[in-house]
Amino acid sequence: MVKRLRMFLRNRGAVIGASMVLSVCLAALVAHIISPYDPMELAVSNRVMPPSPEHPLGTDELGRDVLSRIIHASRLALLVGFSVMLISSGAGIVIGLVAGYLRRWDNLLMRIMDGIMAFPGTLLAIAVMAALGPQVGNVIIALSVVRTPRMARVVRGQVLVLREVGFVEAARAGGSSDWRIMLRHILPNCSGPITVQATYAFAYAILREASLTFLGVGVPPTVPSWGGMLSEGRYLISKAPWLTIYPGVAIFITVMGLNLLGDGLRDMLDPRLRDA
Secondary structure, rough: OOHHHHHHHHHHHHHHHHHHHHHEEEHHHHHHHOOOOOOOOOHHHHHHOOOOOOOOEEEEEOOOOOOOOOOOOHHHHHHHHHHHHHHHHHHHHHHHHHHHOHHHHHHHHHHHHHHHHHOOOHHHHHHHHHHHHHHHHHHHHHHHHHHHHHHHHHHHHHHHHHOOOOOHHHHHHHOOHHHHHHHHHHHHHHHHHHHHHHHHHHHHHHHHHHHHHOOOOOOOOOOOOOHHHHHHHHHHOOOOHHHHHHHHHHHHHHHHHHHHHHHHHHHHHHHHOOOO
């Protein structure tokens, strides 16, 4: 464990990424403490004010404090990203393991995954949201459906290679059950690609949630969202650029941090890289 931690700390990009993600997580955790104002508090007399000591990032067209809304919107972004990562990773791992190791299920499961992937991701998510309605839970469901096939295909590809290696054949000859082989011998050796795909799923969900909300089919307007802030600010981009710049910066920091962190975790967890 110490060796892995040292390897992670030597990766400058991973440390920077972890710091960025940790900062966003801490801001979301104590949003109610560090936010200078209520994110939904209206003050029409202060509408579209530029950044000032009273409002460090300015106010929007309804007089709401932009900084407070960005801080509280981080909660939604992390909730959606983490939920989509867990659901899509869990479903993708199970489907990939079964399809890659139990070959009689391979054709059926992969054709279903291919059918889902045949639709453009954003279009499929919009279709699911149109059927379910604009709610946070529905956004998580829609993005999990879109992302699961990617994880399933990555895991399946790894399993197809690992199922033929010597230690798996030895376990099979020793009488181990299929599920024991998959969970004990194959899955740990897929940890690197799975970790990278999971962090990509996290970042993907944050971007797509913002995209869906920007298009008006994501979360309700009563929920602070970076995508919603971008949508509201686009009409005033020439007059009040801070309405779109700062939410965009928040998205960039979070997604970039997740990508850097994922690369560092891959280097730390992949046995081939760890033991090199």
